[in-house]
Amino acid sequence: MNRTENFFVSWEELHRDTRILARQLLPASQWQGAIAITRGGMIPAAIIARELNIRLLDTICIKTYEKQDKGSAEIIKTADSSFGDGEGFLLIDDLVDTGTTARAVRALVPKARFVTVYAKPEGRTEVDDFIKEVPQNTWINFPWDMELNYSSPLVDRTEETA
Numbered sequence: 001m002n003r004t005e006n007f008f009v010s011w012e013e014l015h016r017d018t019r020i021l022a023r024q025l026l027p028a029s030q031w032q033g034a035i036a037i038t039r040g041g042m043i044p045a046a047i048i049a050r051e052l053n054i055r056l057l058d059t060i061c062i063k064t065y066e067k068q069d070k071g072s073a074e075i076i077k078t079a080d081s082s083f084g085d086g087e088g089f090l091l092i093d094d095l096v097d098t099g100t101t102a103r104a105v106r107a108l109v110p111k112a113r114f115v116t117v118y119a120k121p122e123g124r125t126e127v128d129d130f131i132k133e134v135p136q137n138t139w140i141n142f143p144w145d146m147e148l149n150y151s152s153p154l155v156d157r158t159e160e161t162a
Helices: 011-024 042-052 100-108 154-161
Strands: 005-008 033-038 057-066 069-077 089-096 113-119 138-141
Touching: 011 042, 011 113, 033 042, 042 057, 042 089, 042 113, 057 100, 069 100, 089 100, 100 113
Parallel strands: 005 138, 033 057, 033 089, 089 113
Antiparallel strands: 057 069
């Protein structure tokens, strides 16, 4: 049985990794615009758009996850028709997991350059660029999915169990 591991990403790590990804996309003049895959791709897309001075942004809204259940892809909204087949545009997401989302959006804009910040082995061949590979059995906890809470010192926890 494969146990799911947790990988926690802070805002600082996400920002740093996304800027590294943006650096790989230079020169910026080759990009006419970018398409964020909602919802996870919105923050990386905003960072990349800032770093590359991209002003034309749109979204493809798709649903493939319900909590940790991975299902089939349901397209809720496509990008504006001015994006055409995607040539000269970036397609941006936070993560490629099994490739279900990637295949669905790639079919909509097949010539876009598809980039993600993180990639898992099953889906990594579906994207053109990514920064970090994580094991397939890993659940990535993004900063927008977490909140800060008080954590009691170890000594307090040890005394509670004694």
